[in-house]
Amino acid sequence: MGLTSNKVLVLAVLFAVLLFVGTVWWWPRLARHNWRAVSGRVGLLLATQVAIFASIGLCANQAFGFYATWADLFGQESGEGVVIDHNGSGGGPLQVVDTQQVKVSGGSRSQIGGQIQKVDIVGRTTHIATPAYVYLPPEYFQPQYRTRTFPAAVVLTGYPGTAEALIKGLHYPQTAHEMAKTGKMQPMILVMLRPTVAPPRDTECVDIPGGPQTESFFAKDLPDAVSAHYRVGRKPGSWGIIGDSTGGYCALKLAIHHPEAYAAGAGLSPYYRAPIDPTTGDLFQGDKALQNSADLRWYLKNKPAPDTSLLVSSSKVGEANYKATLGFIDLVKSKRLTRISSIILDSGGHNFNTWRREIPATLQWISGRLSDR
Structure with a gap:
């Protein structure tokens, strides 16, 4: 699926929403003070924020047309x-x-x-x-x-x-x-x-x-x-x-x-x-x-x-x-x-x-x- 595909945007937003819901659901179970619980909290927060920023970035690219393809985005157009x-x-x-x-x-x-x-x-x-x-x-x-x-x-x-x-x-x-x-x-x-x-x-x-x-x-x-x-x-x-x-x-x-x-x-x-x-x-x-x-x-x-x-x-x-x-x-x-x-x-x-x-x-x-x- 292309960078500007509506399917990519919908999947990114859906993934971000699921991660947000999952973070709320799992947070009480990760309230302990051992390293596993702390790592879990950090991982969930990081994954949720990355997903949200990716969704916002895809929305902005759809609106303003900064990049046409994945290769264009990652500088692989040579x-x-x-x-x-x-x-x-x-x-x-x-x-x-x-x-x-x-x-x-x-x-x-x-x-x-x-x-x-x-x-x-x-x-x-x-x-x-x-x-x-x-x-x-x-x-x-x-x-x-x-x-x-x-x-x-x-x-x-x-x-x-x-x-x-x-x-x-x-x-x-x-x-x-x-x-x-x-x-x-x-x-x-x-x-x-x-x-x-x-x-x-x-x-x-x-x-x-x-x-x-x-x-x-x-x-x-x-x-x-x-x-x-x-x-x-x-x-x-x-x-x-x-x-x-x-x-x-x-x-x-x-x-x-x-x-x-x-x-x-x-x-x-x-x-x-x-x-x-x-x-x-x-x-x-x-x-x-x-x-x-x-x-x-x-x-x-x-x-x-x-x-x-x-x-x-x-x-x-x-x-x-x-x-x-x-x-x-x-x-x-x-x-x-x-x-x-x-x-x-x-x-x-x-x-x-x-x-x-x-x-x-x-x-x-x-x-x-x-x-x-």
């Missing part, structure tokens, strides 16, 4: 996630491997609820391979729209994150469906994945010297693969990108570095400079220019202002990036071509509940900045 296509065969850079309905009223019919497709993507130039989920709105399947192209938004998780969390935890497809249905945004295709395309390494959407070319994958290969398979507008104004936390940093960086690819980028609770820590390793390999480029404030101060739209979010209480976000807003406001918007909550932590409060406004904002042609 592959770089890179595929080299030697002969160009295989049916294209994007393959649909599964479909599922959107959990909305009438969702069993694609013409009413839209559809979520699980896909495998292989970058033509970077050879990076990664899974993703693609949300197709109901209009995509309706006969009257059969020749229409749609705007698309890439949606990124944080690190480590799971793409499934964008569906189950943050409800992007359901929210997009409801907002388009009520006329608050135009129908859009959502391409949902995590920025960690070379797990377990956190590549921070950087083209790592001698390593995964993550920025190039998101700037070039991903839009090309999706556009080759789906009816997506091919002009720069047809694409936007959204992310939270690490994904928020990536979204802003890609919109700033590649305005020819992304007309708008929204960072929910983002930071503004790629960190260096045990999860990232040495991202820059001594390349100072590359390191500076990964600092969004340095880039905006020292490079020509990109013609793109940016959205940032934070909260006055609960987010560590509040002051940095205000400074970033002031910096962008001084640039002629770059446009900046913000969502500032009175309070809200760095978590799914906060981002769920920001996602409707974010989708409406990005929809208003994208074209379907």
Whole structure:
């Protein structure tokens, strides 16, 4: 059974409850002062607490999507996630491997609820391979729209994150469906994945010297693969990108570095400079220019202002990036071509509940900045 399986969660909770009941039942029998009784009490308390913490951890992982598999949890993911296509065969850079309905009223019919497709993507130039989920709105399947192209938004998780969390935890497809249905945004295709395309390494959407070319994958290969398979507008104004936390940093960086690819980028609770820590390793390999480029404030101060739209979010209480976000807003406001918007909550932590409060406004904002042609 997988780490995110509901059966695993139910069994963990049941085991914790049984241990708790067993501790209450056996405690009077272990009230003696000999070593056996003391060891029994210690063992029961330890086992009960471990079971309770395991249950809480599984619940948190289900809610926030930190780890996708047991191997991911225990750091046993060692592959770089890179595929080299030697002969160009295989049916294209994007393959649909599964479909599922959107959990909305009438969702069993694609013409009413839209559809979520699980896909495998292989970058033509970077050879990076990664899974993703693609949300197709109901209009995509309706006969009257059969020749229409749609705007698309890439949606990124944080690190480590799971793409499934964008569906189950943050409800992007359901929210997009409801907002388009009520006329608050135009129908859009959502391409949902995590920025960690070379797990377990956190590549921070950087083209790592001698390593995964993550920025190039998101700037070039991903839009090309999706556009080759789906009816997506091919002009720069047809694409936007959204992310939270690490994904928020990536979204802003890609919109700033590649305005020819992304007309708008929204960072929910983002930071503004790629960190260096045990999860990232040495991202820059001594390349100072590359390191500076990964600092969004340095880039905006020292490079020509990109013609793109940016959205940032934070909260006055609960987010560590509040002051940095205000400074970033002031910096962008001084640039002629770059446009900046913000969502500032009175309070809200760095978590799914906060981002769920920001996602409707974010989708409406990005929809208003994208074209379907």
